Amino acid sequence: MNEMKRQKFYWKQISLCLMLTFFFGLLQVQAQKPKVTGKVVDESGKGMPGATIVVEGTSVGTATDNDGLFSIEATTNNVLLIRYISYTTQKVKIGGKKVITVQMVPSADLLQETVVIGYQTVSKRSVSASVASISGKDLANIPTASLDVMLQGRLSGVNIQNISGEPGSRQSFTVRGNTAISRGDEFYSTSDPLYVIDGVVSDYKTSTNFSTSNTSFIAGLSPSDIASIDVLKDASAAAIYGSRAANGVVIITTKRGQSGKTQISYNAYYGYTQSPSLPVIYTGAAERRGRMNQIYSAGNYFQVRDNPLILTDSLNTAFNNNTNWMGMFYRTGMVQNHDLSMTGGTDKSNYRISAGYYDEKGTVVGNGFKRYTINSRLFNTIGSWMEVNTNFYYSNVKTNPVTGGGSRNITTLNPSNIPSSLLYLSDADKATYMGLNTSMLDDNSQNSLTLSNNILIKFNKKFNFRSNVSYVLNNSKRDQFVPSTTNTAQIANASSNSVNYNKITAENLFNYSDTYGKNHKLLVMLGQSVETENGSNTYLGGNYIPTDQITTVNGVTANNMSGNSSRSAAAMLSYFTQVTYMFKDRYNLSLSERMDGSSRFGPARRWGSFPSASVNWIISDEPFAKGVKNVVDLFKLRASYGVNGSQPGDFYGYYNKYAVKGSFPGSSGVTNSYNGVTAIGPDWNGIAQDKLTWEESRQWNLGMDVELMKNRFNASFDIYNRETHGIRFDFPMPLTSGYGTYYTNAASIRNAGAEFSIFARLLNPESKFRWNINFNISHNKNTIMELPNGNQPIQVGDWVLVTGQPLNQYYMYNYQGVYHAASEIPTNPLTGNPYSNLWGNAFHVGDAKYEDIVGDYSFDPWSYKDRKAMGDPNPKYTGGFVNDFFYKNWTFSIQCSYVLGRDIYNSSLAASLSNDPSGADEEGNGYSSNYTTSGTFLSQYTSGHFYGPEDYIARRALLSTGNVNIWSKNNPNNVNATFPNNSPYAMQYNYPNFSSLFVENGSYLKINRITLGYNFNSPALTKIGIERLRLSSSLENVHVFKAKGCLVADPELVDAKGFYSGTGYALARKCTFSLEVTF
Amino acid sequence: MKTLNYFYNTLIIAFAILALQGCTKLLDQKPYDYPTINTFWQTGKDAETGLAGCYVELRSQLLNGDSGLAYFTYGDFPTRVFASGAWGQYPFEGHFEYYTGDVLSDYSGFYKTINATNTLIEKVPSIPLNKFNADIQTATKEQNKILGEAYFIRAYTYFYMARLWGTFPLMLKSISSASEAVNDVPYSTNAQILDQCMTDLTEAAKRLVWGYTASNEQAVRANLGSVYALIAHINMWRARPNQPASGAPAFIAKAEAACDSVINKGGYQLVDPTAYSSIFKGKSIEGIFEIEFSTANNEYFGADGFTSLFLAKPLIPNGRDVPIFNFSSDFLSLFNDPKDVRNSAFFYNLGGDNTMCNKYTSISYPTADQLTWRTDDNLIIFRLADIMLLRAEALTRLNRNADARIWLNIVRNRAGIGDYPGTDANLADEVYIQMQKELFLEGHNLYDMVRTGKYATNPYYSAQRYNDEGYYWPVNVNLFLRNKYTQQTPYWSSRIQN
Incomplete structure (x- = not known):
C-alpha cells in the first residue's frame, strides 16, 4: 500500500522517475530461477567486458561486466551461447556446473571491425577502398537536430560546414571537394553525397525538391538509433552506386536488435541555447557621437548645417534611448531530447524498437524544430535457409521556419533594416517590425515513413539470394498565415502547400563464395534493381483574408485566390556485379561494374556504365614481416580506380x-x-537538349593503413585525384534565342588531395587514466579543368569561373590601399586628367586605390569592367580532432574542427560601410518585412516618406566597424589607415560591393563541444536491474578562434561560395545535461 | 535438395528477365504538368493559346524594367515630359545618364517575343485545318487570323527595336533546341530590318480583315487596321529628315496611303470629347491597337504598377502624397489654351499643385478600406487621333497643306480649340505640338520628335546628336560577350567603355 502511494507520488513527478519505477516493477515480476555465474576470458586469460551470454532458444541473456564476470538464470539442460565481436561464438552446456569459465577464440576469418561498402559488409582489415567511419556511440547525446552537424571534423576527407544555425537546417556537406557549379545566387551550391540508410538509397536533391522546408532530410533520423556511419570516398567503394555516387556515399546503418535479455534504454538531455553575440551596434550617446563624427569629418558646410534634428533635438524623448532594436529578435532557447529503446530476442529472432522526441526552441523569435520518431527493426530466421529483416521507420518533423529569405538572409535581422536607437518605436512600430516573427503562422510538418524488407535465402553454403524491397513515403505540408497587422497595407494572406513523394525500390542479388584449395577465395555478387519515384505538389493561396481570425484560405474572392498542382515521376533500372578474389588472405583484388538506365536522360543517353577496380596488399601478413608482428598489427597498401556518376535533380531536364x-x-x-x-x-x-547526361567522375586513390602495438596506434593515409567531367551547368544561350541559359553537361573540375587520420591511445589502455586522440586532416585542391566554348571564363554574378583556377573565384574590384599622397594618384597621359570615377570625380588623398583593370583612367564601381578574378573560397585544409580522457568512472572529451586557407567575403561590412541610403524609418516604411511570403511588395508606395541624405544617415542603426583604421579628413596624415575615407555623402565608390577590401581570411579553429561524463558502476545499481547509468553535461559551440584580421562574427557562417551575409542564423551555444540509463 | 536449388534458380532468373522486359518502358517518363514542343501545336486551341503566349511576351517586353515603365522610358521620358524626379537613372534631362548595365539597354529579351512568334509561324500552318474547325472555311479563317496576328506581332517587335537600337540580328527561324542555337549572329542593317517588317505586314495583311467579329477583341487583338497603322508608322519613320532624302517621298506616300486606309476602311471614330478617358480604359471605338489589361481577367497592375507612379492623393486616397513623377513646366506650358478640353481630360489640377496625368486612372480597390489598389488601363499603341496627326504630318511633308489641315483640325476640334488659325509655314510645328499634347505618355513623343526632326532643335539635344542618331539607346555591355558581332550604337560607341 505504501509502495503504491509512493508510486503515485512519483507518477506526478518528472518522467525519469516514472520510467525507473515502471521498469523496476517489471523486473520484479520475473520468476526466480537457479543462477549460474561465470567469467569470459580472452585468449590470454584476461576477463572480457561486454561479451553477451544468451541461453539458447530463449530470450534470457546478459552481458559481462568490466571484469568479464556474469551471472545468468539457467537450468542444467540449458546451453549458453557466448558472443563477442571478432571472436567465434562459443557454446557451453551447463550440465551441473554452477560456475563456468569460457575462453574465447579469435575468429578465423579475421573479422574485426566491419565496414559497410555497397551491398556488402566487409571486415575493415580486408577492405581495399577508402572509407571513413564513425560509430554511433560517438554521436550520443550531442544536442543538435541533424546528424550532419555532429559529423563535423570527425571524418577525414569530409567537409561539413554549419552554414546556418537554424535548428535542423541543411548544412553544406562535401566529400573530397566541391564540384557543384552554382546556378546563380544559391545558398547550397555544394555537391552533396548520396545517402544510403540501411540499404535505402536517397539523394539530397530529390529530397529537397519534394519538401516544403529547408530542413535537412537526415534531420528526420534520431542520432541515438544510429549504429555506424561509413563514408565511401573513393571510386571503387562508391562505384556500386553507379550514376549517383560521384560525390561520395554516406552509408548510415541503424542499430539492430540484440539477442539476449530484454534491454531497455532511456537517454535524455535537456539544456538551454544561448543567443549568439549580436553585431556591435552603437546606441544612445555613442551612436550620436559616431554620427556627428561622420557628418563633421566628411560633410561640407551645408551638410553640417543641415545636421539632422534627430541627432540634436535633446527634447526628443528617445534622445537618450540606448536600445539595440536588433535584440528584439533574439531570445534564450531550449533544447530537449528523449529516446527510449527496447531490444531483445533469441538467437533465431530479435528486435529493436525505439521512440524519440527532440524539441529545440530557436534563438530567433518564432523559430523552432520538433521531431518525433518511431523505429523498429525485426529479425527472423526460418529454418536454416532463410532470414528476414523487416525495418520500419517513421518520423515527423515540425518546424517554424525563420521568416524572410531563408536562414541565410533573415530579413528581420538585417542590420540595415534596424532603426537608429535614437528613434522611438511605438508598440505599433514594434508590431510591424516583429510581426513576421511573432504573429505570422508558418507551420511546416514533414512525415516520413520508410518500410523495408530484406529476405536472404541460402541455397547452400556457397550460394545465396537476397531480395530487398523498400518503400519510402514523404509527406510534407506547410501552412502559412500573414496577419494584416504585419504590413501597412493591412493585407492578410494565407497559403497551404503540400508535397508528396514516394519511392519504391526492389533489389535482387545473388551471392556466390567459394574457396579453392588453401589459398584462393572467390566472391561473386550479381544484382539488379528497379526504382520508381513519384512526386506531387498541391498549392493553394489567398490574399485579402477577411479577418485575422481566419488563418486559412477561406472566405477569399475568386480573383484573390491562386492554386496549382504538379506531378512528376522518374525511374531507374540498374544491373551490377562485383567480383572479389583473395589470395592467401593478403592479396585482394576487387572488380565491380554497374549499369544504370535513368529516365532523367533522353533515350540516346540513358544508359551509363560505371566500372571500378581495387587491390590491396597486407604486407604485415607476409612471412618476412613475422619479425615485427608484435609491434605492427597491420600494414596495408591499397590502390583503386573507378568511375562514378551524378544525376540531375530535374526529372525532365531533356x-x-x-x-x-x-x-x-x-x-x-x-x-x-x-x-x-x-x-x-x-x-x-x-x-x-537530347544530350543531357550524367556527370562522370574518374578517380584514383592510393592508400595505406597502419596499426601498431595491439591497436594502440591506428593510422590511415590516402592520396587521390578525382576528375569530374560533364558537370552540369546553366550555360548561357545565344542572346538571339530568347532563352537565357540551358542546363547542360559543360565543365570539368579536378579535386586532388591527401588525407591523414590517426587514432592513438596515448597512455596505456590498461591504466586508470587513459587519453585517446583522434585526429584527421584533409587537403584538397580544386581546379577547373575545362569550360565550354573554348574555355572562356564564365561570370556568374559576382563570381567567375576560370580554367586552371579554383571553383567560385570572386569577381571583384582590386583594392590596393589608400591614397596617402596626391603624387600616388595616376594621371591619364593622353588627357592630363587624374584617375577618376565613373562620374568624372577625380580621386583624392584618402580615397581608395582601386586597380584600373581596363586602363582607361576611369574607375567604374557599378559595372564589371574594373573587376577581376580574385581569391579562393574553397578551403585548402579541413579536419578536426577529439581528445578523450578517462579516469575511473569519469570521461572528459573535447572535440574541435578547423578550416585553413580559404577566403571569405564580408558582405555585412561592405553593406555597413557603403552607406546605402535605403533602410527603414521608425514606422517601418522601407522595411523589407513588408514583403509578403510570395515576395510581393505591399506597402512601398502607400505612404511616401522622403528624407534628405542626412536624415537617412541618422535614421539607421550605426554598426561598429571594429578596430578598422579608417582614413579621415580630420587626420589626413594617418599613414596607417587601411580603409579609405568613409564619407556618408560620397556613396559607393570608395566602398563598392565586391571590393577585395572585404575579403578576409576565413580560417578558423572551433571547439565544437566539451563533454564531462560519469558512469555509475555500482553493484547496488546492478541489483535493482540497472545495467548502465551515465550522467553527463556538455557545452556545444564553445568557441571559435579566427584568423587575424577576420572581422566576421563567425567565419563558419558562410556559404560554399565564401559569402558572409551577416544576416544569417547564427549558431547557438548550447549547454545541456544528459542521462543515459539501461535496464 | 539439388532439384529444389535448380527450381529456385530458374524461377529467379525467369523473374529477373520478366522484370527487365517490363521495366525498360519505365524509363520513358513524360511530364505531367506542361506540354512539350512535340506534344503542343496539334489543334486550333493550341494555336490560340500559343498566340496568347506571343501577346504575353510582347506585353512583358513593352513593360520591361521597374514597375513596367519601359514603354514610357523609351517613348516619353527623353522628351522631358517630366522634370527630373526621384528616379535618377531615367533620362529625364535628355542626357541619358544611365549606365550600360541597365536592363533597358539590353535588347535580348525581345527575342523571346521573336522566338515565340517564329515558332508559331512555323508550326501553325502544319496543324490540320479540321483541328481548327469542322467547317473548312471557318477553319481557314481561324488559321489565317492566328498567323496574321503573329506576323503583326513580329513586325511590331522588330520595328519597336529598330527605333531603339537601329540595327541588331534579324532572327526569322525558331530555335527550339540547344543544338539549333548559334552564338554569334551577324547584324542586319536597319533597312533590312524595316524591309522585313514590311514583308511580315504584307503576310499579315493577306490574312487579317477589317473590324472585329468578337467585341471582346476590339483593338486588343491585331486586325487589318492595326497592320495599316503600323505600315504608316514604319514608312514615316524611314522618311525622317536625317535619312537620305531621295527615298523619303516614296515612304511618305506609302504612309499616307496606309493612313487613308485606316481612316476610311477601319470603321474607327474619335470618341466624344466628354469620353476621353474611355480611350485609356480600352477597347474604345478610337483604339487601333492596344495591349489589354483587365481586372476581370486577372491581367492588372498592383499598387506597384507604372500607373501608380504617375498618381498620388487624392486620385488614390491612400496613395503617396505626391507622385513620383512630376511634369516639367516646359511641357505643361503647352496647355495654355483654356478652351482645350484636354486640360481637364488628361490632367488632374492643371495649373495647380501636384498636377497629375489622369489618362491612366482606371483604379479599383480589392477591399473597402482602399489601402491598396489595382489599375487596368490599356496600353494604347495606336489610335485614330495618332493616325490622323501622322497623316497630317505626311501631308505637310508632301506640301499638301490644305489636306493636312483637315486631319489636324479634326483632332483640334475634338479638343474644343477649333481650326488651326496659323500659317502654312507653322503648320508642321503645329502638327508636332498637337502630337505632344494629344499623345503624351502614350509612348510616342520621342519618336514623333525624331521623325519630325524636332530632336535637332530641342534645347536638350543638338543637330549633331540628331545626325549621329543619338536618340538610339546604348547597347548593354553584357551583350558584347554573348555575340561577337554586337555593335554599339554610333552615338554611344565613343562615349561608353565596354
Whole structure:
C-alpha cells in the first residue's frame, strides 16, 4: 500500500522517475530461477567486458561486466551461447556446473571491425577502398537536430560546414571537394553525397525538391538509433552506386536488435541555447557621437548645417534611448531530447524498437524544430535457409521556419533594416517590425515513413539470394498565415502547400563464395534493381483574408485566390556485379561494374556504365614481416580506380518544355492569360537538349593503413585525384534565342588531395587514466579543368569561373590601399586628367586605390569592367580532432574542427560601410518585412516618406566597424589607415560591393563541444536491474578562434561560395545535461 | 535438395528477365504538368493559346524594367515630359545618364517575343485545318487570323527595336533546341530590318480583315487596321529628315496611303470629347491597337504598377502624397489654351499643385478600406487621333497643306480649340505640338520628335546628336560577350567603355 502511494507520488513527478519505477516493477515480476555465474576470458586469460551470454532458444541473456564476470538464470539442460565481436561464438552446456569459465577464440576469418561498402559488409582489415567511419556511440547525446552537424571534423576527407544555425537546417556537406557549379545566387551550391540508410538509397536533391522546408532530410533520423556511419570516398567503394555516387556515399546503418535479455534504454538531455553575440551596434550617446563624427569629418558646410534634428533635438524623448532594436529578435532557447529503446530476442529472432522526441526552441523569435520518431527493426530466421529483416521507420518533423529569405538572409535581422536607437518605436512600430516573427503562422510538418524488407535465402553454403524491397513515403505540408497587422497595407494572406513523394525500390542479388584449395577465395555478387519515384505538389493561396481570425484560405474572392498542382515521376533500372578474389588472405583484388538506365536522360543517353577496380596488399601478413608482428598489427597498401556518376535533380531536364505564362512587371496576383485566353509558350529555362547526361567522375586513390602495438596506434593515409567531367551547368544561350541559359553537361573540375587520420591511445589502455586522440586532416585542391566554348571564363554574378583556377573565384574590384599622397594618384597621359570615377570625380588623398583593370583612367564601381578574378573560397585544409580522457568512472572529451586557407567575403561590412541610403524609418516604411511570403511588395508606395541624405544617415542603426583604421579628413596624415575615407555623402565608390577590401581570411579553429561524463558502476545499481547509468553535461559551440584580421562574427557562417551575409542564423551555444540509463 | 536449388534458380532468373522486359518502358517518363514542343501545336486551341503566349511576351517586353515603365522610358521620358524626379537613372534631362548595365539597354529579351512568334509561324500552318474547325472555311479563317496576328506581332517587335537600337540580328527561324542555337549572329542593317517588317505586314495583311467579329477583341487583338497603322508608322519613320532624302517621298506616300486606309476602311471614330478617358480604359471605338489589361481577367497592375507612379492623393486616397513623377513646366506650358478640353481630360489640377496625368486612372480597390489598389488601363499603341496627326504630318511633308489641315483640325476640334488659325509655314510645328499634347505618355513623343526632326532643335539635344542618331539607346555591355558581332550604337560607341 505504501509502495503504491509512493508510486503515485512519483507518477506526478518528472518522467525519469516514472520510467525507473515502471521498469523496476517489471523486473520484479520475473520468476526466480537457479543462477549460474561465470567469467569470459580472452585468449590470454584476461576477463572480457561486454561479451553477451544468451541461453539458447530463449530470450534470457546478459552481458559481462568490466571484469568479464556474469551471472545468468539457467537450468542444467540449458546451453549458453557466448558472443563477442571478432571472436567465434562459443557454446557451453551447463550440465551441473554452477560456475563456468569460457575462453574465447579469435575468429578465423579475421573479422574485426566491419565496414559497410555497397551491398556488402566487409571486415575493415580486408577492405581495399577508402572509407571513413564513425560509430554511433560517438554521436550520443550531442544536442543538435541533424546528424550532419555532429559529423563535423570527425571524418577525414569530409567537409561539413554549419552554414546556418537554424535548428535542423541543411548544412553544406562535401566529400573530397566541391564540384557543384552554382546556378546563380544559391545558398547550397555544394555537391552533396548520396545517402544510403540501411540499404535505402536517397539523394539530397530529390529530397529537397519534394519538401516544403529547408530542413535537412537526415534531420528526420534520431542520432541515438544510429549504429555506424561509413563514408565511401573513393571510386571503387562508391562505384556500386553507379550514376549517383560521384560525390561520395554516406552509408548510415541503424542499430539492430540484440539477442539476449530484454534491454531497455532511456537517454535524455535537456539544456538551454544561448543567443549568439549580436553585431556591435552603437546606441544612445555613442551612436550620436559616431554620427556627428561622420557628418563633421566628411560633410561640407551645408551638410553640417543641415545636421539632422534627430541627432540634436535633446527634447526628443528617445534622445537618450540606448536600445539595440536588433535584440528584439533574439531570445534564450531550449533544447530537449528523449529516446527510449527496447531490444531483445533469441538467437533465431530479435528486435529493436525505439521512440524519440527532440524539441529545440530557436534563438530567433518564432523559430523552432520538433521531431518525433518511431523505429523498429525485426529479425527472423526460418529454418536454416532463410532470414528476414523487416525495418520500419517513421518520423515527423515540425518546424517554424525563420521568416524572410531563408536562414541565410533573415530579413528581420538585417542590420540595415534596424532603426537608429535614437528613434522611438511605438508598440505599433514594434508590431510591424516583429510581426513576421511573432504573429505570422508558418507551420511546416514533414512525415516520413520508410518500410523495408530484406529476405536472404541460402541455397547452400556457397550460394545465396537476397531480395530487398523498400518503400519510402514523404509527406510534407506547410501552412502559412500573414496577419494584416504585419504590413501597412493591412493585407492578410494565407497559403497551404503540400508535397508528396514516394519511392519504391526492389533489389535482387545473388551471392556466390567459394574457396579453392588453401589459398584462393572467390566472391561473386550479381544484382539488379528497379526504382520508381513519384512526386506531387498541391498549392493553394489567398490574399485579402477577411479577418485575422481566419488563418486559412477561406472566405477569399475568386480573383484573390491562386492554386496549382504538379506531378512528376522518374525511374531507374540498374544491373551490377562485383567480383572479389583473395589470395592467401593478403592479396585482394576487387572488380565491380554497374549499369544504370535513368529516365532523367533522353533515350540516346540513358544508359551509363560505371566500372571500378581495387587491390590491396597486407604486407604485415607476409612471412618476412613475422619479425615485427608484435609491434605492427597491420600494414596495408591499397590502390583503386573507378568511375562514378551524378544525376540531375530535374526529372525532365531533356524535354523542351512549354509553360503557362502571363506575369509582367508590375502585375500582381496570378496572371495566366492575355485577353482572357490562357497563354502558353516556350519555357525560356527549358530548351531541349537530347544530350543531357550524367556527370562522370574518374578517380584514383592510393592508400595505406597502419596499426601498431595491439591497436594502440591506428593510422590511415590516402592520396587521390578525382576528375569530374560533364558537370552540369546553366550555360548561357545565344542572346538571339530568347532563352537565357540551358542546363547542360559543360565543365570539368579536378579535386586532388591527401588525407591523414590517426587514432592513438596515448597512455596505456590498461591504466586508470587513459587519453585517446583522434585526429584527421584533409587537403584538397580544386581546379577547373575545362569550360565550354573554348574555355572562356564564365561570370556568374559576382563570381567567375576560370580554367586552371579554383571553383567560385570572386569577381571583384582590386583594392590596393589608400591614397596617402596626391603624387600616388595616376594621371591619364593622353588627357592630363587624374584617375577618376565613373562620374568624372577625380580621386583624392584618402580615397581608395582601386586597380584600373581596363586602363582607361576611369574607375567604374557599378559595372564589371574594373573587376577581376580574385581569391579562393574553397578551403585548402579541413579536419578536426577529439581528445578523450578517462579516469575511473569519469570521461572528459573535447572535440574541435578547423578550416585553413580559404577566403571569405564580408558582405555585412561592405553593406555597413557603403552607406546605402535605403533602410527603414521608425514606422517601418522601407522595411523589407513588408514583403509578403510570395515576395510581393505591399506597402512601398502607400505612404511616401522622403528624407534628405542626412536624415537617412541618422535614421539607421550605426554598426561598429571594429578596430578598422579608417582614413579621415580630420587626420589626413594617418599613414596607417587601411580603409579609405568613409564619407556618408560620397556613396559607393570608395566602398563598392565586391571590393577585395572585404575579403578576409576565413580560417578558423572551433571547439565544437566539451563533454564531462560519469558512469555509475555500482553493484547496488546492478541489483535493482540497472545495467548502465551515465550522467553527463556538455557545452556545444564553445568557441571559435579566427584568423587575424577576420572581422566576421563567425567565419563558419558562410556559404560554399565564401559569402558572409551577416544576416544569417547564427549558431547557438548550447549547454545541456544528459542521462543515459539501461535496464 | 539439388532439384529444389535448380527450381529456385530458374524461377529467379525467369523473374529477373520478366522484370527487365517490363521495366525498360519505365524509363520513358513524360511530364505531367506542361506540354512539350512535340506534344503542343496539334489543334486550333493550341494555336490560340500559343498566340496568347506571343501577346504575353510582347506585353512583358513593352513593360520591361521597374514597375513596367519601359514603354514610357523609351517613348516619353527623353522628351522631358517630366522634370527630373526621384528616379535618377531615367533620362529625364535628355542626357541619358544611365549606365550600360541597365536592363533597358539590353535588347535580348525581345527575342523571346521573336522566338515565340517564329515558332508559331512555323508550326501553325502544319496543324490540320479540321483541328481548327469542322467547317473548312471557318477553319481557314481561324488559321489565317492566328498567323496574321503573329506576323503583326513580329513586325511590331522588330520595328519597336529598330527605333531603339537601329540595327541588331534579324532572327526569322525558331530555335527550339540547344543544338539549333548559334552564338554569334551577324547584324542586319536597319533597312533590312524595316524591309522585313514590311514583308511580315504584307503576310499579315493577306490574312487579317477589317473590324472585329468578337467585341471582346476590339483593338486588343491585331486586325487589318492595326497592320495599316503600323505600315504608316514604319514608312514615316524611314522618311525622317536625317535619312537620305531621295527615298523619303516614296515612304511618305506609302504612309499616307496606309493612313487613308485606316481612316476610311477601319470603321474607327474619335470618341466624344466628354469620353476621353474611355480611350485609356480600352477597347474604345478610337483604339487601333492596344495591349489589354483587365481586372476581370486577372491581367492588372498592383499598387506597384507604372500607373501608380504617375498618381498620388487624392486620385488614390491612400496613395503617396505626391507622385513620383512630376511634369516639367516646359511641357505643361503647352496647355495654355483654356478652351482645350484636354486640360481637364488628361490632367488632374492643371495649373495647380501636384498636377497629375489622369489618362491612366482606371483604379479599383480589392477591399473597402482602399489601402491598396489595382489599375487596368490599356496600353494604347495606336489610335485614330495618332493616325490622323501622322497623316497630317505626311501631308505637310508632301506640301499638301490644305489636306493636312483637315486631319489636324479634326483632332483640334475634338479638343474644343477649333481650326488651326496659323500659317502654312507653322503648320508642321503645329502638327508636332498637337502630337505632344494629344499623345503624351502614350509612348510616342520621342519618336514623333525624331521623325519630325524636332530632336535637332530641342534645347536638350543638338543637330549633331540628331545626325549621329543619338536618340538610339546604348547597347548593354553584357551583350558584347554573348555575340561577337554586337555593335554599339554610333552615338554611344565613343562615349561608353565596354
